[in-house]
Amino acid sequence: MKRIFATLALIAAAGPALACETVTVGPLEVSQAWSRASIGTARPGVVYLTIRNSGTADDALMSITTPAADMPMLHQTVMTDGVASMPHAMEVPVPAEGQVALEPGGYHAMLMELTQVLEEGETFPVTLTFRDAGKVTIPVTIQNIGASEPTCPSPDE
């Protein structure tokens, strides 16, 4: 088992943009950043990820930027009487000693006006701005167009 981890660590250290990277900023840890392959650039893309807060104070994700889209936005899919809508989220709360996931059917970063085709297997960087912890950049793994969960394991698995 140890050897597998050592090998994985080697593989992970090899590329400049590492798939399945975990990044930290202050007490926050961001992991499992993934997206879906796009058909062309006309349709909006999406980014999902997990944020953990080991600190004792609440924080919040305020905005995102990425070279992959001219108009990235935070959204939240909500169900009202069975009807799905996705209003703009002013912020995504990151509770103290807790975590929040951007995941299908909930909070997501929506990439409007893609600047590039999102090709399965590639990565692109996304910079997250938190209210208190500041900014951090994470590579996003582009998965299959039909993916519904991250292929990257949770950091403590």
Next chain:
Amino acid sequence: MKPPTLMRVGVVAVAAVLFMLVLGWWQTRDGDRQAAGILPLPINQMSFALTDQSGDTVQPKDWLGRPTMVFFGFTWCPDICPTTLSDISIWLEEIGPEADRMNTVLISVDPGRDTPEILGDYLSNFDPRIIGLTGPLPQIEQAVDGFRASFRKVPQDDGDYTMDHTAGVFLFDADGRFVSIIDYHEDYRYAVPKIRRALE
């Protein structure tokens, strides 16, 4: 001691009456819901004509004789539509060849962008048994109405728009009677038996 027979009979009678009442309430509730426009119509009372990704016209009567699974979406939808499509692909795979005799249909609520070709291109990434329908807006509206579903165009900051729409998956038996709804992202363990029930 002698058992209080009369009381026992009484208890049974009361229970029977309660049971009938509950049963009646259930039945009227379903009937009321249908009348109030909450439950989908049976397929043989629906009416619309839409076009599938190979250019063929599809009407509700074409679905009769086979169980039917219908959901609404659009291909510019980044979050829940690909999730629903991949859920459905997983369910169909789990059910296997048995699901071949089911109509599995995505009705686009965005006919302005989803042409039959675009739908076909998009759906080629998912289970090949999924049929995509689109057509003139009034026909889409009529279809959505039959399912007692809803959709709405929502402008976005960049001048584009997105669509709010009913997210559940509707199941009908081979006679076109409504069986149940699978809610958005409902657990696999509940979704697959619901589909099997429609297949019975």
